[in-house]
Amino acid sequence: MARGGVDADVVIAGGGIAGLATALALRRAGVSRDVVVLERHAELRDTGAAITVFPNGWFALRALGVAHKLTSRYGAYDTSKVTNLETGATQVFRFAGNKASSEEVRVRPIHRKALLQALAEELPPGTIRFSSKLVSIDTEPVANGDSSEIAVVRLDDGTVIRAKVLIGCDGVHSVVARWLGMSEPVSSGRSCVRGLSVFPSGHRVKFEIRQFLSEGLRAGMMPICHTDIYWFLVNNTVPAGNLTLGKNAFTEKEAAGDPIKTLNEVTDNIASHMPAEYLEVVRHSDHDNLSWAPLLYWNPWSLLTGRAARGAVTVAGDAFHPMTPDMAQGGCSALEDAIVLARALSRAATPAEGVASYVTERRWRVAWIVAGAYLSGWVQQGGTNVSGVRGYLVKLFRDLIFYRFVFPKLADTMWFNCGGLTPRKEGKYHLE
Structure with a gap:
């Protein structure tokens, strides 16, 4: 291949949480100052509207030097209330268990875009290259003739970039993961509607995390600030064509492309039996921050045995370990x-x-987190597409054992401290 194009120490595909x-x-750890982030959209994305950051996420943000910019803006939660609409029983569980928490290291729901902006403003201008879509990857030997390779990436505008390190942070359907030979994520059998409701004059919802359980459904809502409330609804994936309003039949995918249709389906059909307070929140949804998508994940065994690296090419975030959101660990992990990769x-x-050290x-x-998230969601929803005696036993396990004994063990994973970064010496970068 003829020489040409652009050279970079590190290319990161994807300008989401993992990429930024x-x-x-990498800069904090002194790996390189020559880092290029490729973001296919024209600006920072806020898809998902909100993210719940648990202690492990705050430990990482503290290592990055940005935690203080967010903890001062968002309130913390210590407990969550779960109401079983079939029995009327409400259980309260603590996120911290027996662990002591500082004011900074607590559970906080925050605006996703606020997190992206907090990370982006710490990067030098020009680091993020917007409207840049990765379309193909190749390799070529380095010029000195040793056994190492340079990653050659091509963008949809024809640009060619050669990188010493390529990191795929490009989401569930990652181009980099596919190039590495990683398998596609599989369906969990469930889907999730996510929304952000806005009350310009302020809402009256109590500042607490609430969840509601019923047959095949799990709904929740949590105020982010005095005007915004994040809400979600997890449902067993509806077979194609089985969603109906009036005489019209349509699929989840079709509904997801139409905010009005999505909201009507939630309030008038799927979740019509949910508490009035929850439905009122849903009706105030911002149409630009509404999504309905299947919940995908990667089999934990595949995480342990799959190929997540080739030379200096690897993946991070959802590209490495797609998981269901039932423990709110996608962004935190x-x-x-x-932190671990940069170190x-x-x-x-x-x-x-x-x-290679990072992947090991x-x-x-991450295999444990993926498994824990899937188990948590499956059990809380009463077993995905499980009925009869088996369904009854799953619900009995959930109501009597899961929240009291299993969830505290899963919550321990949220208190993991990934460690810090050794600040670089002025003017010294490892890859230069």
């Missing part, structure tokens, strides 16, 4: 990835060794 956090971590690259003799360190933890 990784770019910042992506923040952990950023591994800063200490390794070669980029390939750093990447992360495999078992």
